[in-house]
Each structure stands twice: as structure tokens, then as C-alpha cells.
Amino acid sequence: MFQIGKTLISEEIIENDFVCNLTACKGACCVDGDAGAPLDDRETEILVDIYNDVKPFLRAEGIKVIEEEGAFVKGEDGEWETPLVNGSECAYVTFSDKGITKCGLEEAYNAGATKWKKPVSCHMYPVRIREYSEFTAVNYHKWEICDAACSLGEELKVPVYKFVKEALIRKFGEEWYVELEKVAENLPK
Known part of the structure; x- marks a missing residue:
């Protein structure tokens, strides 16, 4: 240290x-695990603010969970995180036609719909x-x-x-x- x-x-x-190798893992880090992406307080506010701009980039399953549970949830550890679809993938996840996981938040950012890329915890992984x-x-x-x-x-x-x-x-x-x-x-x- x-x-x-x-x-x-x-x-x-x-x-x-x-170096991420999406052809090998298919973005499993956004699907596997037992919790959503960690969020800080500021990011929870951003998710609420940009939801309508991001919504067109999300899957129906993710939209349903976000609209039922909220743009973020409190995890078992008491910290903020993204909600999950069926206790598995992040609600903001999309899938390419090749089955590779993509981030709907980042897709919205790349398309110019938002100015926020994605949670820093995802970006730093x-x-x-x-x-x-x-x-x-x-x-x-x-x-x-x-x-x-x-x-x-x-x-x-x-x-x-x-x-x-x-x-x-x-x-x-x-x-x-x-x-x-x-x-x-x-x-x-």
C-alpha cells in the first residue's frame, strides 16, 4: 500500500x-454478482435527473424495475446501488445482438442524450x-x-x-x- x-x-x-475483453466475457460484470453498481449520493441524484433522457436506451425489463423500485436502491450493505432485474443484471443494462452486455447509461451519453457517462464505480472497474x-x-x-x-x-x-x-x-x-x-x-x- x-x-x-x-x-x-x-x-x-x-x-x-x-484490458476488458468483451468478446470473451460478454460483460458478465454487469450481470453476475449479488448487488447493483455502487453509487455515491451525487450519482443517485443524477440518475433521477437523467432518467427520462436515458429511458429510450433501456430494455423494457429495466424500465419496469426502475419505475417500480426507483432509479437507485439501498443495498443489503446499506449503500446506494443500481436496481437489478430478477436479482441479476443491472436495470440499466442492454444487450447487443451478439449477446454482449452494454450500459444503457453509456449508450445515452455516447448518443449525446446526457452529459454523464455512467457510475464511476462501473467506469473504474x-x-x-x-x-x-x-x-x-x-x-x-x-x-x-x-x-x-x-x-x-x-x-x-x-x-x-x-x-x-x-x-x-x-x-x-x-x-x-x-x-x-x-x-x-x-x-x-
């Missing part, structure tokens, strides 16, 4: 390689953060459904922190990321 400002960062985000009173923990989340992403990252020589650069800057800022790069350059191999 090392520290940048009020963040404690696992060296695993520098030591491990990762496989990096996960946990807020504590004195610091924020920044960790690598290893999940076997992402084995193909780890292999592709290794083949392309792309460390986790570079793969999620845009998301880390979005969350922590450009200066923070520059500091992270300096640590990575000086970390013994």
Missing part, C-alpha cells in the same frame, strides 16, 4: 494488467474504492469472470491503473493521477 493525499492505494493496481472517515481505500478487485481481461492486459502490457486512467482522473483528479504515475515509475519491478 502507498498513500497519495487522503487515499491509500493497493500496489496491485500497478502490478496487475487488465476493476478498481474498487471504499470510503472511510479518514481516507479512501483504492483496491484492485480480482474476479474470475475477468480472467480473459487479465490475459489480454498482460498480452498488451497495460497495467490496471492505465486501463482505468480516465475514470481515476474523473474520481480523484489529474494531479492525483500524475502522482500515481510517479509511484508506478518508481515501484520496484
Whole structure:
């Protein structure tokens, strides 16, 4: 672990390689698991505000759940998260004709319907953060459904922190990321 400002960062985000391989996993991270995508308070407000703009990009099943449960829900851990369809996929998920999971929020953003890409927790994956009173923990989340992403990252020589650069800057800022790069350059191999 090392520290940048009020963040404690696992060296695993520098030591491990990762590049999403959607042809292999089909976006299973948006479908598997036992909870929706983690959200912060600000993101819950955004989801409510942009729902009508995003709705045309969603599946009927997702719309039904969102309109019954809300744009976000409180998870079993007491934290905010996206609602799930049938306790499985995120309500904001769509599927391509090849069965690859897509994010309806990101599709709306890409089409210019919104100015918000998607929850930062999704954007940063496989990096996960946990807020504590004195610091924020920044960790690598290893999940076997992402084995193909780890292999592709290794083949392309792309460390986790570079793969999620845009998301880390979005969350922590450009200066923070520059500091992270300096640590990575000086970390013994």
C-alpha cells in the first residue's frame, strides 16, 4: 500500500494488467454478482435527473424495475446501488445482438442524450474504492469472470491503473493521477 493525499492505494493496481475483453466475457460484470453498481449520493441524484433522457436506451425489463423500485436502491450493505432485474443484471443494462452486455447509461451519453457517462464505480472497474472517515481505500478487485481481461492486459502490457486512467482522473483528479504515475515509475519491478 502507498498513500497519495487522503487515499491509500493497493500496489496491485500497478502490478496487475487488465484490458476488458468483451468478446470473451460478454460483460458478465454487469450481470453476475449479488448487488447493483455502487453509487455515491451525487450519482443517485443524477440518475433521477437523467432518467427520462436515458429511458429510450433501456430494455423494457429495466424500465419496469426502475419505475417500480426507483432509479437507485439501498443495498443489503446499506449503500446506494443500481436496481437489478430478477436479482441479476443491472436495470440499466442492454444487450447487443451478439449477446454482449452494454450500459444503457453509456449508450445515452455516447448518443449525446446526457452529459454523464455512467457510475464511476462501473467506469473504474476493476478498481474498487471504499470510503472511510479518514481516507479512501483504492483496491484492485480480482474476479474470475475477468480472467480473459487479465490475459489480454498482460498480452498488451497495460497495467490496471492505465486501463482505468480516465475514470481515476474523473474520481480523484489529474494531479492525483500524475502522482500515481510517479509511484508506478518508481515501484520496484
